[in-house]
Amino acid sequence: MEHVLEAEGLGKRYGARWALRDCALRLPTGRIAALVGPNGSGKTTLLHLAVGLLRPDAGAVRVFGETPYENTTALADIGFVAQNTPVYRDFTADELVRMGGKVNRRWDATLARTRLAQAGIPPHTPAGKLSGGQRAQVALALALAKRPRLLLLDEPVASLDPLARREFLQSLMGSVAESGTTVLLSSHILADLERSCDFLVVLQAGQVHLTGAVEDIVAAHQQLVGPRHHGEPIDGVATVVRARHTDRQSTLVVRTDGP
Numbered sequence: 622m623e624h625v626l627e628a629e630g631l632g633k634r635y636g637a638r639w640a641l642r643d644c645a646l647r648l649p650t651g652r653i654a655a656l657v658g659p660n661g662s663g664k665t666t667l668l669h670l671a672v673g674l675l676r677p678d679a680g681a682v683r684v685f686g687e688t689p690y691e692n693t694t695a696l697a698d699i700g701f702v703a704q705n706t707p708v709y710r711d712f713t714a715d716e717l718v719r720m721g722g723k724v725n726r727r728w729d730a731t732l733a734r735t736r737l738a739q740a741g742i743p744p745h746t747p748a749g750k751l752s753g754g755q756r757a758q759v760a761l762a763l764a765l766a767k768r769p770r771l772l773l774l775d776e777p778v779a780s781l782d783p784l785a786r787r788e789f790l791q792s793l794m795g796s797v798a799e800s801g802t803t804v805l806l807s808s809h810i811l812a813d814l815e816r817s818c819d820f821l822v823v824l825q826a827g828q829v830h831l832t833g834a835v836e837d838i839v840a841a842h843q844q845l846v847g848p849r850h851h852g853e854p855i856d857g858v859a860t861v862v863r864a865r866h867t868d869r870q871s872t873l874v875v876r877t878d879g880p
């Protein structure tokens with residue numbers, strides 16, 4: 622399948638107010654995508670639609686060709702790390718891994734334990750006594766134990782300090798490089814994602830402002846403004862802070878307006 626996630630005319634409103642409007646999006650298989658935008662731009666709403674926690678009020682979102690809010694078969698292949706993931710605080714990481722195996726037949730407890738050991742998480746300490754960064758690592762290990770084909774993460778590093786953020790993203794990238802899992806990772810802090818992601822979705826006020834492979838965005842941008850592009854707005858919302866495009870790699874550092 623070429624595209625893991627596809628949205629067309631996707632809209633969602635809370636009461637009379639549209640949180641997402643007419644969103645079109647195609648996330649190719651195997652990409653590590655950043656979903657970026659200021660607070661309130663609709664990132665959580667989009668992710669919740671993609672995991673079937675919400676039903677759209679317009680259009681559709683398909684994951685592996687299925688609408689997750691109507692057909693739950695796709696959910697088995699989706700890993701989700703929610704914002705402020707409520708890892709059960711009274712249970713240890715080891716207990717959580719064992720509990721997951723009881724409710725999920727595809728559960729890979731060995732993979733989860735390896736990830737936890739690599740991240741230096743004490744297996745027998747209640748999650749409530751771990752640091753925020755360690756709890757995020759537990760949530761990631763539990764999501765990966767499902768062996769998902771698509772991993773969605775909602776602001777997983779927003780509340781972490783810079784070192785914990787870096788460690789989390791490094792272990793995420795290491796995990797998905799081995800498994801080939803497609804990732805959609807939301808953040809309002811773009812600097813976190815600059816070296817990690819190869820696909821970009823920029824949301825602004827509930828609309829997709831910019832989407833595409835980083836190399837394509839960089840190439841198009843370079844055609845427009847030439848090799849000097851610091852501080853150039855690329856769509857009125859995102860601003861290129863730094864862009865580099867070589868035969869082997871493209872990196873794009875952009876910032877979005879807003880908090």
Ligand code: ADP
Pocket residue numbers: 635640658659660661662663664665666667
């Ligand atoms: P983000 O994740 O980018 O911060 P959200 O998807 O959480 O954005 O929110 C998008 C918009 O929808 C915001 O204006 C937010 O206030 C509003 N919103 C989100 N959830 C609800 C809700 N349950 N009820 C009413 N409004 C909501």
